[in-house]
Amino acid sequence: CQHYLMGGINVDGKGATNIPGLYAAGECSHTGVHGKNRLASNSLLEALVFSRLIAEDITKNRRKDDRASVEYPMASPEGKPLPHGIRTEIRHIMQKAYFIKPNYEEAEKGLARIKELKDQVYNGGYEITADYVETKSLVTVAYIILSEVLERKGKDE
Structure with a gap:
């Protein structure tokens, strides 16, 4: 039974991906701290440690003029329903x-x-x-x- 994904998003020691400003932590990230096999309870510590490192890195490196924007150029509130499946x-x-x-x-x-x-x-x-x-x-x-x-x-x- 699959209950935990050893993440596929490569990150550095601070949780940063190769895309500037994009970080990953938890099950989605590949930190390398587990090797090929996750030991019980290590994933929680990994998520806590890397979340903290990410927060510190963002705080240290963010600019005051940074603004997040979300765009859905081809989606609209009145659009057609998403197909099932x-x-x-x-x-x-x-x-x-x-x-x-x-x-x-x-x-x-x-x-x-x-x-x-x-x-x-x-x-x-x-x-x-x-x-x-x-x-x-x-x-x-x-x-x-x-x-x-x-x-x-x-x-x-």
């Missing part, structure tokens, strides 16, 4: 491609389909609902994880 399809793709260890053949096929789904979700003119925002997040994370898996192919073996 997209999240289930993402889950199946991810379980085939990266359940416990990467299946590179499935990851390549999965990434191609995730790109299609990402384009559909981002540009489909769907109504902005909690389901839409969650689906958009899931397809984005799936895209990042599978891209990283394929980029690291052969390096982790």
Whole structure:
């Protein structure tokens, strides 16, 4: 039974990704502190430690003129409903491609389909609902994880 994901988003020692201003902590991040196997209770400590490091780094490096903006250029409050089954399809793709260890053949096929789904979700003119925002997040994370898996192919073996 899958109950914890050893994260796929690579971060440095302060929880920063390779995208300026974007951090990751908890199950989504790959900090390297667990190696290939997570020990019981270490994940809680990891989340607490890296969350603190991230908060300190953000506080230290933020500029006073920084403003967060969220744009949904192709979504609108009056848009059409999001089709059913997209999240289930993402889950199946991810379980085939990266359940416990990467299946590179499935990851390549999965990434191609995730790109299609990402384009559909981002540009489909769907109504902005909690389901839409969650689906958009899931397809984005799936895209990042599978891209990283394929980029690291052969390096982790």
